[in-house]
Amino acid sequence: MIRSNRKPLFLAGVCLLVLLLGMTTASAMTQLTLPSGMTEVEEEAFADVSTLESVVVPETVTAICSKAFANCELTYVTVYNSVSYIADDAFDGNDGMIACVNAGSYAYTWFLNKGYSIMPLDVYATLSGMTCEIPTWSVVSSAWPGGSQGILYDISTGKSFKIKRWAGGNHADIETLTTEDTQVFASIYGVSDANDMYEDYSAASGYWEPRACLLITTDGHLYACSLQGVPHNYPSGDTTPNNGMNGQLCLWFTDSWGHSNTSTVTNTVKKHRAAVTAAYTWWKDNFQ
DSSP states (O other), X not given: OOOOOOOOOHHXXXXXXXXXXXXXXXXXXXXXXXXXXXXXXOTTTTTTOTTOOEEEEOTXXXXXXXXXXXXXXXXXXXXXXXXXXXXXXXXXXXXXXXXXXXXXXXXXXXXXXXXXXXXXXXXXXXXXXXXXXXXXXXXXXXXSOTTOEEEEEETTTTEEEEEEEEEOSSSEEEEESSHHHHHHHHHHTTOSOGGGGTTOOXXXXXXXXXXXXXXXXXXXXXXXXXXXXXXXXXXXXXOSTTSSOOSEEEEEOTTOOOXXXXXXXXXXXXXXXXXXXXXXXXXXXXXX
């Protein structure tokens, strides 16, 4: 699809901002929901509005044109399935932006190929309506016992997958639910087969490094946590058949310990606890 080089009239742009936000200057704008009925976000429509933090593009829009949101320093953009064209430079200068989109959509593929973090729209809606907790392990273990399920959201990649807790004395021993969930998990670590990571604790791979995550439980809790993503303990720790992964993963919470160490604060323990704090801080900065 070829788009023209026309720019929106300055006066029209200012009127739109005033209409939407009740503000007299574009510089004061931080959150923007474009009006339903728009079909195209024109070239440079909101370029260089550096205070703009989040944008919701309505479901009527089909095209986002050149530099429409360039250099805005956006934190979030929400784009629906209706969009079938995004100019290559539409979001230039928005490093660190998270795209809230539906999997399988044109926008999902576009933002993924551009290297932006992705957050499924349903996950974004869920996180927006929840309060993150940093509970002790004993609280989590009681509220989320063996057999319980949830969604694990990896903060650095914006990817999420379904999990089940099966055991764990000092932390949660978890498994992915389906082969699709395992594929998402593996992609977080940059591998195509999760079993290639089995018991690989080498410094070179870095698979064992704690990852800041959020656990969304089926009963409505949101817990800050830390993932240790090396599959291990097969076959004893494999209770979910046909999920494409041998063994289990470990999910740590604010005062969790390893399988055998329950008293010495090692570097691993420190890293997991720092990751839990980072997960909570990320939620607080973005949703509170």
